Amino acid sequence: MNNTEQISTLRTDCLALDQQDPLAALRQQFQLPSNMIYLDGNSLGAQPKAALNRATQVIQEEWGMDLIKSWNKAGWFDLPSRLGNLLAPLIGAKAEEVVITDTTSINLFKAIAAALHIQSEASDATVRKVIITERSNFPTDIYMAEGLTRWLDRGYRLHLIDSPEELTSAINHETALVMLTHVNYRTGYLYDMASVTHLAHQHGALCLWDLAHSAGAVEIDLHSANADFAVGCCYKYLNGGPGAPAFIWVPQRHQAAFQHPLTGWWGHAAPFAMQPTFDATPGIRRALCGTQPIVSLAMIESGLDIFKQTTMAAIRQKSLALTDLFIQLVETRCASHPVTLVTPRQHQQRGSHVSFQHEHAYAIIQALIERGVVGDYREPGIMRFGFTPLYTSFTDVWDAAEHLRDILDRQDYRADIRRNAVT
């Protein structure tokens, strides 16, 4: 893909790329509508065909036939850690360090609370009161930190940076926690996890990574980056199903100190002893709280199974080829229109989605959707396109860019419509 300009000129070149693509066959394991080019897997991953069978098994056999026995017999009780262990290799985690449970928001709350608790026991706790994050972070990350610090009412405050470059000057001896999303949901900017974590640690801060837009799309090695905590989403690139429970990673070195206020019975050392006093279980399961939605949880395995058939290196290689191609096609074929690339050009700073700014971004996205090209709109003025190497083809990229060109050339969009900000 060193010479994308030449090879992408023709659709037949993209067909040839698909024929050479070692991941191409994996697309058959997904249910994808034949009349749709789906470029929104960074928001909701496509359906692994195996997911329906898995759900049917859980509903019909495990729930329907074995009922209450399935908590043990079908392993429902162990699902958060068993699935966490399946996910672990995709993010550079070790066994018994990840559980799949609750939502990303709730898991952020646990991790922020635990980080502040650890910092509150340090000798410099009285001055170490700042949580650094990005103003353009996904809002729920900021909201959860806001909600937690306001309630804790112990002088913690948020410092919102406006660009990654501000990190170096922002992190100092007052920083308790650096909390960043590895790949920005809007711009697709990919942080260098190891260097940011190193910088935070140099100043005595802890580092919490939200992998919502990177898990399953980008090579991640939490241990080599020496990260402190991570959370992430299973319904985007991991294809776990709509609203599938999220994950939380706590490395073994932090597990003993991992304390948070959401101390539900699933995090108890002996949940069925029915003791009136909470006694946190020693391992990663102390990040659990209440009873999990088993059908939605179980389907995550169908998504994870597909990753066993390839490597994150192969996925990343194709991801960069797809995003390179899309950037090159839009910038050459739509050159006469005011579309501005928002996503970094450098590979090491780019996740697996590409965003372009345009005054009529919302209307253009609607026009694309009407033609079956599904990307999405994000405030302010962003057209966002996600590329999922497991099922996105090079021809998809070519066709999507061609529809965009045609819509722009013909002004085939309703420039008067605006997004309803509520839904």
Add this chain to the structure above:
Amino acid sequence: MNNTEQISTLRTDCLALDQQDPLAALRQQFQLPSNMIYLDGNSLGAQPKAALNRATQVIQEEWGMDLIKSWNKAGWFDLPSRLGNLLAPLIGAKAEEVVITDTTSINLFKAIAAALHIQSEASDATVRKVIITERSNFPTDIYMAEGLTRWLDRGYRLHLIDSPEELTSAINHETALVMLTHVNYRTGYLYDMASVTHLAHQHGALCLWDLAHSAGAVEIDLHSANADFAVGCCYKYLNGGPGAPAFIWVPQRHQAAFQHPLTGWWGHAAPFAMQPTFDATPGIRRALCGTQPIVSLAMIESGLDIFKQTTMAAIRQKSLALTDLFIQLVETRCASHPVTLVTPRQHQQRGSHVSFQHEHAYAIIQALIERGVVGDYREPGIMRFGFTPLYTSFTDVWDAAEHLRDILDRQDYRADIRRNAVT
């Protein structure tokens, strides 16, 4: 059922009761194994046959064919409140007062936090620092209150009562919150919600009810009881599926003051405006936090639909008839054995499950399960049997009691086995 002793003497009498039972036909709407008498619907409700179709529709059509569009087109985003409105009449709630979301544990956290916040603004806030609950409450209720108050570190403390009679002396001017489970998970004791709430209010306390073991089994009128907050479980008597998301009720009079620290984007007034500052939505949806597990959530509707075909009064009437019958059969037919009724005899103090104490309770429950009679064991020494009027028949009750009698008469259980308290 005024003369249960006579009519229950023979199994044929139970068959006759089933023939006269106006709810009998509803059993056909559930998937129940033919070789099982299922008396554990208070732990995990049985599978409505419609649930598989609903899940298939969500997975195959909504997720598989419409993908991201389903958030609006299939109403995924509105599910927590739409299903909450369907549930509302079963608990005496009004429209736009209930959402189905997260877990009971997480919802307890939100409600306790909101109650303490309301009390913290009262003129007597410095002395009103006690949360009253039962030592025998379901542990997660206690754990969540413990976790929240320890973390807040503002002098709140738990007062655990050992019997319902202690409430009168326990509630006083220091009481911030009375937090009780409407029907005790172990004993089946049913609180008088209206009188306890009245007592709490007389002393300036708020009242939070956990309806886990009463919603769908007992007539509940939250408004006539003047309750302040309620949470509950959708996977027990509501038959929503294993680990189905839980519910939280906030009456309109408390919604404006309802504040909690789990301020995720689903509780924002404009979640897609992507603002960096949290602005709680005005209504019940401020009790939401993160993205919900759609397949598990959607299946709850299949359970709720069945309730539309009857009334809570009819369900309660049958529930009392079933539990009366079981108590009478066990106490007469097992009279020579040391089984002691733990559940109250008075109707107004009894939920929909019946518990007996026995030295070898765990071993006996295992022997019953081997014969296909599924109740469960709860510490310490409790055999627990749940009766779900939507699908439990009078003949089931007779057969279960007869198996119990036979097991006891023949000592057909392994008295040496003990429960593993971890799982």
